[in-house]
Amino acid sequence: xxxxxxxxxxxxxxxxxxxxxxxxxxxxxxxxxxxxxxxxxxxxxxxxxxxxxxxxxxxxxxxxxxxxxxxxxxxxxxxxxxxxxxxxxxxxxxxxxxxxxxxxxxxxxxxxxxxxxxxxxxxxxxxxxxxxxxxxxxxxxxxxxxxxxxxxxxxxxxxxxxxxxxxxxxxxxxxxxxxxxxxxxxxxxxxxxxxxxxxxxxxxxxxxxxxxxxxxx
Numbered sequence: 001x002x003x004x005x006x007x008x009x010x011x012x013x014x015x016x017x018x019x020x021x022x023x024x025x026x027x028x029x030x031x032x033x034x035x036x037x038x039x040x041x042x043x044x045x046x047x048x049x050x051x052x053x054x055x056x057x058x059x060x061x062x063x064x065x066x067x068x069x070x071x072x073x074x075x076x077x078x079x080x081x082x083x084x085x086x087x088x089x090x091x092x093x094x095x096x097x098x099x100x101x102x103x104x105x106x107x108x109x110x111x112x113x114x115x116x117x118x119x120x121x122x123x124x125x126x127x128x129x130x131x132x133x134x135x136x137x138x139x140x141x142x143x144x145x146x147x148x149x150x151x152x153x154x155x156x157x158x159x160x161x162x163x164x165x166x167x168x169x170x171x172x173x174x175x176x177x178x179x180x181x182x183x184x185x186x187x188x189x190x191x192x193x194x195x196x197x198x199x200x201x202x203x204x205x206x207x208x209x210x211x212x213x214x215x216x217x
Contacts, residue, residue: 091213092147092193108135109144109212112170113205116151119165121173129170132212133177146170147211148188151204156190163188170210 109132112125121129136142148163148170167186175181196203 091145092149092189092195092211107212107214108139109214111209111211114166114208114210116204116208117154117162119162119169121169125170126173129173130177133174133179136174136179136183141216143183143215144185145213145215146184146186147213148186148190149193149207149209149211150191151207152191152194152199153204154191156192159190160188163190166208166210 110128112121112128114120114125115122136144146167148165148167150159150163150166154162164186167188171181171184171186174184191207194203194207195209196206
């Protein structure tokens with residue numbers, strides 16, 4: 001009888017089984033790596049969004065945390081004291097704090113809206129801005145803040161930049177109509193302060209806007 005060599009090659013069936021096990025382990029490892037990448041990406045996105053919200057909330061809490069008004073805030077309040085509700089529009093952050101964002105009064109200056117992923121002014125937007133320029137000419141002491149907003153698609157950073165471009169496009173067009181740039185400031189809220197929360201085309205269109213806030217008159 002011939003002896004069986006313990007160091008010899010494995011039977012064909014044993015070799016196939018070993019290969020299948022190795023392949024299964026390799027596939028499982030690849031899936032775990034991919035899941036780790038997805039989870040890491042999601043964690044980074046959550047962290048960026050949380051940081052943006054913290055910044056907005058910090059701005060919202062600053063007036064409440066201050067026990068004494070600055071001279072600028074005092075002048076701001078005195079200027080608004082003689083104005084009726086119809087004379088100015090509250091800022092989106094102010095309306096967010098009050099729980100009235102999207103339900104507040106428009107004010108004397110109309111919002112303008114943008115196409116998806118664009119800061120180009122449409123013919124309708126230019127017509128609205130010409131009417132807004134007329135009001136600003138009739139109220140030469142008025143100063144305004146122009147807010148840039150976006151819909152919910154895209155990253156936080158991208159939408160903050162796009163919102164800034166929209167606000168600047170509006171300001172630049174008003175300057176071309178003869179309105180002094182010293183009377184206008186701009187700010188971008190990106191996608192953080194939507195007036196509509198449904199994930200639909202109609203709702204996204206409402207959020208792609210430049211909003212006017214009359215600071216004084």
